Amino acid sequence: MRIGIVGGGAVGLLTAAYMSQSAHVTIYTRRHEQAEKLCANGLTVICGDEKTTHRVQATPFVCETNDDVLFMAVKQYDLTNILTTHVHMLQANAIIFLQNGMGHIRYVSRLPHEHIALAVVEHGALKVDDTTVVHTGVGQTKWSVWRGEQHAFSFLLRTSSRFPFQYVDDWETMLLEKLMVNVLINPLTALLRVPNGMLVAHDPYRQAMEQLFHEVASILHIEQRERIWQHVQTICRQTAANRSSMLRDIESGRRTEIDAILAYVIERANEQHIPAPISTFLYSLVKGKELEGGKGR
Structure with missing residues (x-):
């Protein structure tokens, strides 16, 4: 499975690291420099006394993606810009939004994707540098289907016990x-x-x-x-x-x-x-x- 993570912040890096344990992951970054460092050095996660480095692909978000599933892990204000001017670049069968707030809901209905999920992240994460994130608090990610079928996101059931997903019927x-x-x-x-x-x-x-x-x-x-x-x-x-x-x-x-x-x-x-x-x-x-x-x- 090919998974794309749009956003190289704390939540994006943490999600990418755990997804990379069972899928081919590409991180779409704002800056060329971060993408180059991730490709060269890998993505390091620190959780307690444990430090692990994961191999991921990374590229600046300047052209169309090509993935089975996309995680949108940018800030709400960056997401608004993407959904209003660059939505054609989001090429994937399914898409999952990880934003705080509810401002993005007004744009979701306009998307062409067959399967769309909304999620809230309850983990603690701190970005140390372009290739390192600290998992400061192990929680869960709640998610719910906005459009499409739940089975399109069945891979979420196979994630690490440190990064569990819980399905919720009522997204609102x-x-x-x-x-x-x-x-x-x-x-x-x-x-x-x-x-x-x-x-x-x-x-x-x-x-x-x-x-x-x-x-x-x-x-x-x-x-x-x-x-x-x-x-x-x-x-x-x-x-x-x-x-x-x-x-x-x-x-x-x-x-x-x-x-x-x-x-x-x-x-x-x-x-x-x-x-x-x-x-x-x-x-x-x-x-x-x-x-x-x-x-x-």
């Missing part, structure tokens, strides 16, 4: 629950400059997170709120030492995914004429931090 609930996790953890940790665990370790931070939770849950009409609230707090504790992707983006002066996360919530609120003062406040602060780092849009 799956994405909404992941969105809630991202909405509550990412902006607050980025602005407070604290690891995930601090959001539940300090009462004032937990109270602020709870206020945001109630606002967003009302906007998105979230059911089973107590279960999801407890789930978010559990993730904070389980990943207590982790620094969220948005915090790392702010620290590195990179563009964040705030538009895919909080802007989506604010848009939904405006559609329903529901006030969203906390979400709007946090969104503005994160955008300000982006401007400080030179990555405001």
Whole structure:
């Protein structure tokens, strides 16, 4: 089987490494330099005290792909550009989206692919350099079929125990629950400059997170709120030492995914004429931090 991974970030590299154990994997990168290094040195994964190097192919994403399955592992803002101007390059029988947020859903129905799946990644991953990724937390990847047949993705049942996939019937609930996790953890940790665990370790931070939770849950009409609230707090504790992707983006002066996360919530609120003062406040602060780092849009 030929598997393509579009994106050479932490999630893309981690996915590529585990997929390469049972398939021929090609990573489509933004930069020529990264592709050359991956071809020459392989892809190294560090998990605890164990370090393994995997042989993969890599090439810049400048021409049509030629794979059985494509994993889309780029940031939401890069995905929007691909799906609006370069969709003809995504040549594959099946495609799986690994994005945070829900902004990409509006484009999925326009795709010509016969089999489309949506997924959320619950692993911890940290990119060290162009060819090295640390598997900081072993979790699972939940996935659901958007269009086509489940059997088109049957290879997901044969992945490593360190990189399991769990099928979910309801893709919308799956994405909404992941969105809630991202909405509550990412902006607050980025602005407070604290690891995930601090959001539940300090009462004032937990109270602020709870206020945001109630606002967003009302906007998105979230059911089973107590279960999801407890789930978010559990993730904070389980990943207590982790620094969220948005915090790392702010620290590195990179563009964040705030538009895919909080802007989506604010848009939904405006559609329903529901006030969203906390979400709007946090969104503005994160955008300000982006401007400080030179990555405001």
